[in-house]
Amino acid sequence: MRTTGEPSLQVLAALPGATIQDGGRFGHQRHGVTPAGPMDWAAFQTANLALGNKPGAAALEIGAGIELACLNAPLPLAFCGGAYEWRRDGHSLPSSARLVLQPGETLSCRPGPQASREFWGAWTYCAVAGGFATPPVMGSRATHTRSHLGGIDGRMLQKGDQLPAASNDAAILAVTREEGEIDATWLTPHRSPAPINLRVIPGPQDDYFSREMIERFYAGPFRLTPVMDRMAYRLEGPKIVHAKGYNIVSDGIAEGAIQIAGDQQPLVLMADHQPTGGYPKIAHVIRADLGHLAQARPGASLRFTSVTLTEAREALFALEAAILTTPRSIRPFYRPPTTESLSRVNLVDGVIDALS
Amino acid sequence: MNILLPNPRYLLVGESALCVEFGDRIDPALHDRVLGLDHALALAPIPGILETVPTYRSLLIHFDPHCLTTEDLIAAIERREATALPATEKKSWRIPVCYEQPYAEDLSEVAELTGLSPETIITLHVQAIYRVYMYGFAPGFTFLGGLPEALAISRRQAPRAPAPAGSLTIAGGQALITSMAMPTGWYVLGRTPVRVFDLRRPNIFLTDIGDEIRFERIDAATFARLDARAASGDPLVTPL
Incomplete structure (x- = not known):
């Protein structure tokens, strides 16, 4: 205790x-x-x-x-x-x-x-x-x-x-x-009926998919299913078929990995992802957009857009710079003034002067 | 650079990680190259690298994109690859294993699948020399290569009930030492009293990737005695 x-x-x-x-x-x-x-x-x-x-x-x-x-x-x-x-x-x-x-x-x-x-x-x-x-x-x-x-x-x-x-x-x-x-x-918040756009960097196993399948992946859109938790978000949409099978020898995993397993549907690995895994990963959601994806609820429409490493870094740095403005972005609640608060800001003298 | 070895492939893993892939197979020579690069980066760190994750065939490098770009990281690794790879220090362990019931829950199932007698299965499993290839699945779950071909059975169609910590399991041509109870698609052959993951120890994880492991058969009475010691924090084993 x-x-x-x-x-x-x-x-x-x-x-x-x-x-x-x-x-x-x-x-x-x-x-x-x-x-x-x-x-x-x-x-x-x-x-x-x-x-x-x-x-x-x-x-x-x-x-x-x-x-x-x-x-x-x-x-x-x-x-x-x-x-x-x-x-x-x-x-x-x-x-x-x-x-x-x-x-x-x-x-x-x-x-x-x-x-x-x-x-x-x-x-x-x-x-x-x-x-x-x-x-x-x-x-x-x-x-x-x-x-x-x-x-x-x-x-x-x-x-x-x-x-x-x-x-x-x-x-x-x-x-x-x-x-x-x-x-x-x-x-x-995302308020438009249009799909949430998520920027991604292709790889590391994008060569496990034909050009046609890659185009299908970027055309989308996908819908977030109710199978979503801190570990992974399961999407459904156009079937993404592997060109070289879907079992790979395990390699390392980073947050935002978009894995395509045997069901030919994307599974995005989130904060509780395992550090290693054995399915091909077609792309990674950039860090700046991980929060947008995380905030999606089942039923949300999602689309992926390929960006360069430079664009991903710039997006991350811009978001971080915005977050740093937080202390200056707080608007005080309106509270009816009290006698005590008025005297503290020394308005009383001015009021009396104006009346006299 | 050794001309017999192909150059690694550099694969993009978002803007904050890079996969250096040496091949796509389970092979000690490939794994040595993964560990060689990992060791080289540990000896002479590249500023901005946060942590590395060696696997069977690749090294995943997590880095801080404020300090390092993917392009600069690749260039720095290529300079390192061109120099001779330092030898890694590999430790050797003897891990006690009890193959008696109730610890060898799935032994009869494996006997049916392989057509081998339970005694033959135990002999094959205990006599093999294993290498720690990687960790995965959960903290301390130790993935071993070196399982005899005769014991290469597929994973279960559906996971079985959670196997306790310390279970020795096999599937997909690999062996595994578990560190916590979790549902598993693998088959349980025995149990070790050794805790491969113990937060109370300075070395929370028993083995390093690349270490050699041999098993030593113990009876149920010895298991009980060692298990009691391990429960109070005794690591039970030291590297040879």
Whole structure:
């Protein structure tokens, strides 16, 4: 039991899919260790930067819904990501915001109407000032449920879990900051009926497919099936037939790999991908677009466009530069002025002068 | 450069990784080249490389695209390939295995599939000399080459119930030491008390890729004794 007065969040209720994630458990893929980390790294980093945290600090990833209560001390936190509806003590909040939760207050979220109407917004993130202080495993707090590593006992969060926040300078600084909506234009939801366009780099096994099949792959479109989780997203669409069979001797795998197995349909390997595997990979989704793909919900239409390495790098650097503007992109909530706040900003003298 | 060896192929894996492919087969000579490059990169790191993943036939290099471009990485590797490859240090291990029930759950099934007696299967499995080719599937799952041809059976059509950690399994001409209970399409021949993955040890993973492994047959009483020691953190084995 915790006996200190450090702030923490208590899980009052959790639907499946809520885990602690940090930047990822890297450095052990050669020994079979999956990096894990956030599904939408751009939204994850935005939530952290809104509090002055390091971009990879441990935060909460939510895939269906959660209800939390603040314990012990005021806790600055920030949330953003998919199309979720957030409430503090039952009162509606914007879908991206920074605020200070007071002890005893509750915070809850669930997917908004956009999730089913526009097939968008699968994941949302909640960061706390200083990050969560769950025990690191092999240098990371990221949860990988299949190998039971990280987070809370290597599993999804459940009712009763207590998530301690690390108290540090970032927390103290953030307490003094104003509450507001995070205006993260780089996380703009996909609202058009047109397919979500995902930029990819061809390879490494694009030579396992004929030119005709490659053209068919880029023509698409594909639909995201309900078979989607942190490990992989299964798509359905035109059949992509292999020219040289589909069993290859295992090689390494990176996030965003588009694998075509015996069913001739794309399977995109996501944050919980295994480090090695044995099916041909026709292309890789570029890092800048991994979050767009991650936020797709079953039924979403997707299309792939081939880009060069230079275009992929430029897209990544541009997105990262936008994310760095997070601290300047917070619009304070409107709150009716009180006598105390008015005297603090020294408007009173001016008012009296004007009246006299 | 040895003219008998074809140049590796450089295959694009997004903007943050590169696959250096030496071939498309399971072959110790190919694997040596994978390990040679891996070792060369460990001895003289190229700034920007985050981690490398050796497999049977290729080396996947994960890198930071802020520090390194794919084009520059290929050029740097080609300079290295042109120099002599340093020898890697390979360790040799003797791993105790119990082939008695209840640890050899699928032995009779393998006997039916191969037409060999259970005793012949055990002898073939225990006498072979294995090489650690790669890890995969889950932390510490150790993929071994060197399984005798007579034991090369296909994977199951559908996975069986999870086999416990330490299971010695075979399928697809390969052998495997498991590190955690997971459903598997492979066949369980025995179990080792050795933990190939133990977070409490400084060396969390027992073996390195390229190491040699031989098995040593133990009875159920010895297994129980060693298993109790392993449970309290004893690695049980040291490399020869």
